[in-house]
Amino acid sequence: MKLKRKIAAGVAALLTVGLLTSCTGGGDTDTNTEAIDSFPTKWEDEITIDVFDGLANYMGMQEGWFGKIVKDKFNMNLNIIAPNVAGGGDTLYNTRVSAGDLGDLIITDKGEKLDQLIEGGLVADSAAYYPAMENTGRFDAAVEKLNEEKDGTYAFPTSVSSLLPTEPSEGIDSTFGPFLRWDLYAELGYPEIDTLEDLLPILKQMQDLEPTAPNGQKVYALSLFKDWDGNFMNNAKQPITYYGYDEVQFALAKADGSDYEGILDDGGQYERVLNFFHEANELGLVDPESTTQNYDTLFSKMQNGQVLFTWWPWLGQSAYNTEENMAQGKGFMIAPLKDQEIFSYGAEAYGGKQVLAIGSQAEDPERIAAFIDWLYTAEGSLANSSQTMGAAGPQGLTWDMNSAGEPELTDFGKEVFLNGDATVPEEWGGGSYIDGVSTLNVSVVLPIETDPDTGFPYSYKLWDSYKELTANPLTDDWSAHMGGATTTMEYLENNDQLLVAPGASYTIPTDDSEIETLRNQVKAIIVQYSWQAVFAESDAKFDSLFAELQEKASGLGYDKVLEVDLATAKDQNKQREAVAEEFAE
């Protein structure tokens, strides 16, 4: 009997301990609190770390040439965990966070999420390793700012650069803009476009010019997708940026702080774009598959020439502007609206929205710190940001210095960047180049930043050698009609059509729980009704749906949330002004 009781007590105690520990999440696992000032150059045991990456679009082991570089340098494999792939929402995040282990390396948003992770003990204090992180130290101001008011060094910034916050963070192409199939536009005789709505008849004529794609499928001027819907229908936000506005949750704020509006304002920018899509749909310009397809499907349609318009250069150009197409004068280029003032993100003075952090349960935090530090080096920047439209990739593989002392793409590099892909030599890891790019999907250092080793930008697109190389009928024709400008940014800057929002690295403050819940309910309604309105069968139906949306949203507490967001937007503007002033000195 006694023995039984003992066993029972033991089991009960174990259960209690189990329950308690499972509830408390992380704990102190700082085994090495002694500060170090250098990392080892060789790592003995091979490890695999879990990288929880809020931005990744790939889930699984990092493979190919990038994986090999990391393996060679750190004897480490990256197992990417991507909530985007695992299914929408914060489901995966919440599950892992509740279990007390988000990942060994965490890439997440600063502000609310990061603060909660720190408070919940899921993020390790890396202060002990920071002295050894010499490359990160070059951006010490940003690191300091990020960890301000925290008793330790918990996170490291991304999108850092040494550019002024009032300078655009984009290199050649603006982040947003009306990009269309230039060859068809040329066939129409380069008609002038006064304002957004004037695009419709032009797109209609373009669609009539090319009703079917080479693969036999129907061509549509516009094709939408829903994957990225959040506070509202993501696609509908994009044309809003042509007039200098950007989202601050439910508020729209002009880059220069001159105007603010709510997303559901009568006659506001959002309604205007929804109406634009709706009109386009009535003209038969919108791909009927828009309601069900995802970004990947849209991307392959772009590649096949089934879509004629895109609001992002990095979608249309990377998918369609291949060397072959451009040689025939075909491709996506910006066709400016006369009244546009395109929103541009200024270089973030203190880093972007995403941050890197080391998980508190990480087995070898030192090695992860060394890896993070490497991402700030020239080698790391070149390799890590080498996705479409990004940095040049590893020296010796995709590019090298030429006899004139300038960087130049190698034959392999040309194959990759101009024709889309190539097979990587065995000594670099083999496989396809595109399959081997870093799946972290975050630029730790901006690609337009100058490489301290070569004195040239990380982005090959800014090299003269590249510009000479890529002169083709398409860019020549575009340039001839754009007053000789060679890049989108050059044209926009020359014509004063760019509105730069100073990069203040502003963090949106945490919602209180009630606002957050209201927001989530309103979000769902806005997204739902926006799609319905775009595909409404008549103008009257569009109007009634939008009115119904306004009414329902307001019934669910939209006004209360908007008030918070407008205050946030104004606060953000104050910081932008402050940072512009700070760096102007």
Add this chain to the structure above:
Amino acid sequence: MVIATSVTATVADQIEERTEGGRRDKRRHEKQAQGRRSYRMFLCIVPFLVLVFLFSYFPLYGWIYALFDYKPALGLGGSEFVGLQWFELLVSSPTQLAQIGQVLLNTLAISFLGIATSVLPLAFAIFLNEVKTPWFRNAVQTLTTLPNFISWVLVYMIAFSLFSSSGLVNNVLADFGLITAPIKFLDSDQNVWITMTLWSIWKGLGWGAIIYLAAISGIDPALHESARMDGAGRFQTMWYITLPQLMPTYLVLLLLSVANLLNNGMEQYFVFQNAFNKESIQVLDLYVYNIGMTGNSLSMATAIGMLKSIISVVLLFTVNGIAKRVRGESIV
């Protein structure tokens, strides 16, 4: 003498006591044996009690989350206690109430359609039983049972390739010149309740028929034989023998499905939902998921989940009351 009598008295007493004690001992032994037996019997049901406790009562502890502003990263201990805030929020605005009303309407409508169509597996089983060619009957049964083992995600993929705007059906219709614009089967608000019911029938018909087929094989063949000798035709035996014999099974299953009125699951509706049909497809389980997981308001979702339990209890007592009046006996 006095001493002697007192001595005999004590001896007699002692003897009496002893026999009395012996009886008591015996009784005690019996009791103990019985106790041990009951104890053993009790041990037999303990695992089940533990299971019931673990899966039916222990989760009730989770209701506590409805009183907090739960943030996974902070844990329950680190989250703020907010009292009845979420319940207040639920009833705070007419739009919110209307939304919950719509959700309940969807839930009940789809459940009742499901109950209304629950005679289909029964009819299917009766007819299938009349098929006399074994290979054909087996083939039909296998083919109709198979969909039950396909996940809803796959069902949606089948639905998508057939009925999306570039799916097979639309392409065929367009090729024959019957339509110019694709018909929106999947992204429209029309007839969602019915299409959802049809999909679940497609998936569950064969599976649902299995239990009836088993019940049919349990019917005494003498009943059929004597009916046939009395001149009953095939449809008459189906109507007068097979059907009445299946009624008890059917009624039990019907009661079970009434008990599950609010639990129509979420997988099916989750995979089929989109901006266009959300209004009509959002059933209670899906609504809780959308708020809790997609909308990231776990505490609010818990509050709504509690609502479901409360409605279920009310329904149970209503049905119980009705049963008491009608049949004179009740479940609880």
